[in-house]
Amino acid sequence: MHREKKGKYRFTWRAGNQFRLLVNGNEFYPAxxxxxxxxxxxxxxxxxxxxxxxxxxxxxxxxxEAAARGVEVWVLLDDLGAFWLRxxxxxxxxxxxxxxxxxxxxxxxxxVRLLIRDHRKLLxxxxxxxxxxxxxxxDDFDPQLSPERWWHxxxxxxxxxxxxxxxALFCDTWRRVVDDPPALHLETPPLLxxxxxxxxxxxxxxxxxxxxxxxxxxxxxxxxxxxxxxxxYFLPPLKLRRALQQAARRGIDVRLxxxxxxxxxxxxxxLGRRYYEPxxxxxxxxxxxxxxxxxAKFVLCDGWASLGSSNLDRWNHRWNLEANQELADGLIAEQxxxxxxxxxxxxxxxxxEEWRRRPWYRRxxxxxxxxxxxxxxxxxxxxxxxxxxxxxx
Numbered sequence: 001m002h003r004e005k006k007g008k009y010r011f012t013w014r015a016g017n018q019f020r021l022l023v024n025g026n027e028f029y030p031a032x033x034x035x036x037x038x039x040x041x042x043x044x045x046x047x048x049x050x051x052x053x054x055x056x057x058x059x060x061x062x063x064x065e066a067a068a069r070g071v072e073v074w075v076l077l078d079d080l081g082a083f084w085l086r087x088x089x090x091x092x093x094x095x096x097x098x099x100x101x102x103x104x105x106x107x108x109x110x111x112v113r114l115l116i117r118d119h120r121k122l123l124x125x126x127x128x129x130x131x132x133x134x135x136x137x138x139d140d141f142d143p144q145l146s147p148e149r150w151w152h153x154x155x156x157x158x159x160x161x162x163x164x165x166x167x168a169l170f171c172d173t174w175r176r177v178v179d180d181p182p183a184l185h186l187e188t189p190p191l192l193x194x195x196x197x198x199x200x201x202x203x204x205x206x207x208x209x210x211x212x213x214x215x216x217x218x219x220x221x222x223x224x225x226x227x228x229x230x231x232x233y234f235l236p237p238l239k240l241r242r243a244l245q246q247a248a249r250r251g252i253d254v255r256l257x258x259x260x261x262x263x264x265x266x267x268x269x270x271l272g273r274r275y276y277e278p279x280x281x282x283x284x285x286x287x288x289x290x291x292x293x294x295x296a297k298f299v300l301c302d303g304w305a306s307l308g309s310s311n312l313d314r315w316n317h318r319w320n321l322e323a324n325q326e327l328a329d330g331l332i333a334e335q336x337x338x339x340x341x342x343x344x345x346x347x348x349x350x351x352x353e354e355w356r357r358r359p360w361y362r363r364x365x366x367x368x369x370x371x372x373x374x375x376x377x378x379x380x381x382x383x384x385x386x387x388x389x390x391x392x393x
Contacts, residue, residue, distance in 0.1 A: 009211050010169075013199040016191030017160035019327055021307075021335045025142035028135060028155035029055065035125045036062040042072040042184055044124040044170040048081035048117065048309070049136025052089050054145055059137050060089060064096035073098040074182055076174055078118040079105045081136065101178045103321075119320035120309045121155075122170060127187025130158040130166040132308050132325050134232065134297040141295075149262075151295040154339070156307050156325055156332075158198070163189040165200040169323060196329035203310065203322040210317040212310045212324050217243045219301040223252050228300040228340050230257040231312040232293070233265065234272035240312065241275060248283035257296075257343055260288035267369060268313075274366040280352040287347035300340065303333045 022028035036043060036059075043066055050056060067073045075093060077085070079102040093100050103118040123131040133155030139145040141153050158166065167186055175181040203210040220227050220243040227247050234256070236244075248254040256279070263269045276286055288294075298307040308324030310316055 008214065009199070010202055010204070011162075011165040011200045013197050014161035014165070015197050016193060016195035017158060017162050017198045017327070017329075018192045018195055019159075019198070019325075019329050019332050020157040021332055021339075022131075022133075022155045022157060023339060024153060025055070025135065025150065026144060028131065028133065028153075028157075029058070029142060031157060032123055032131050032155075033058060033062050035123065035129050035131070036066055039066050039071045039125045041126050041187070042074070042182070043126075044074050044076075044122070044167060044174075044182070046076045046118065046120050046122040046170055046173065047137055048078045048119045048121060049138055050077055050082040051084045051136070051138040051140070052086040053139040055139050055142055056085065056089055056137050060092050060096075063098055064092070067097040072182070072184060074170070074174060075100045076103060076118070076170070076177065077101075078103045080114070080117055081119075099180075099182075101174065103173075103177055115319045117320050118173065119316060120173075120323045122166060122323065124163065124167045124170060127163060127167055127189055128159065130163045131155055132158065132166065132323065134295055134309060149292060151293045152289065152291075152343070154296045154298060154307060158325060160189055160192040160195050160198075162198045162200055162325065166323075169200065169202065173321065196327055196332075198325060198327040198329075201306065201308075201324045201326050203317060203320065210310075210322070212306070212308075212322055213237060213240065213317045215306065215326060216240060216299060216312075219299070219304050219306075220244060220247050223247055223301045225253060226300065226302055227252055227254045228257070228337075229255070229312060230294065230296045230298050230340065230343070232259060232263075232295040232297060233268050233311040233313040233316075234258050234275070235268065235313045235315060236272075236275060237314040237317060241279065244284055245279060245282035248279075253285075254283065255285045255287065255340075255344070257287050257289060257294060257340060257347065259294045260290045260348065262291075262293045264293060270362075270365055271369040273362075274370055276350065276355055277352075280350065280355055286350045287344050288350065289343055289347045291346050294343070296339075298336060300333060300336045303330060304328055305333055305336055307336075 135141045135153045143150045201211045306324045306326045310322040
């Protein structure tokens, strides 16, 4: 399961971890806020999407209270992802003694450099516990605050050896943004027994090869009976599309859980649908989630799983800073299996025959969006060398 070429990954597989799957904001927000409330020494928070609202109010208050009792608090927000964080909320953060920085601030100059974003979602407390997944700090993820339109999402609570790698990753990113690394003695997390192996996989520099994508493809190629993938945005690179098709042809159960009609970027959904036909023709099963926006991002290959910030979106793998927790944990694999099956029960499966009969105007829209996408991809390739601004890894 863990065969890989030496030196291809920033972090290695580590034994002695305990993982807890948290589904939707009514589970993961209370767990994250409880960890912040119990902090004794330091808190690292790195987030892409942060919107003003009741959820942001809770986090700002909890972080401020931690700073007031002497906890060192470091907050790194992506400047584009925090676009809807209002000025009073930014001032509240800055006024509480929290060390606050913004990744790649928005400026009129250097448009291409603005494409590079910190898409990671990470909370580390005292070197003891970390949280990662696909959620931002937004009312959109909380079923109680947005009962009609909340987003389906997952986060993972991590304890044990891998927490050291998550906090090292945060410190590296912070140092490259503001040249002021946290002057702290970082705790070394203990090995937990019984524990499961895990590895932090990253994409850390614009236009570089993605560890996350490399690992995805390798696991799909090695799968013996199952490849189940959930993503919010589906623009898969050619190498991954081929691996999925080859796996399905050799009899592997390959399923994709994708957004249905509810999405925050409908154009991306339509653009991704142009890849359906060859996948369906080769035996890949595709399901579109119906009740709400399917924003969860995880991969389950046999007993191996990967969960974090990364979508199956080649734009992510070209431009964004991303990070996923990989793990081999039987309980988490079973929980993801159940979560996936429950989602399929409220999804619409698309058959190959049905897809070939889709109306002409949908084909036309997919083709139009593809022609719009192509210049953006060529621009990416043109900027492949030296694309990263200060602040990338």
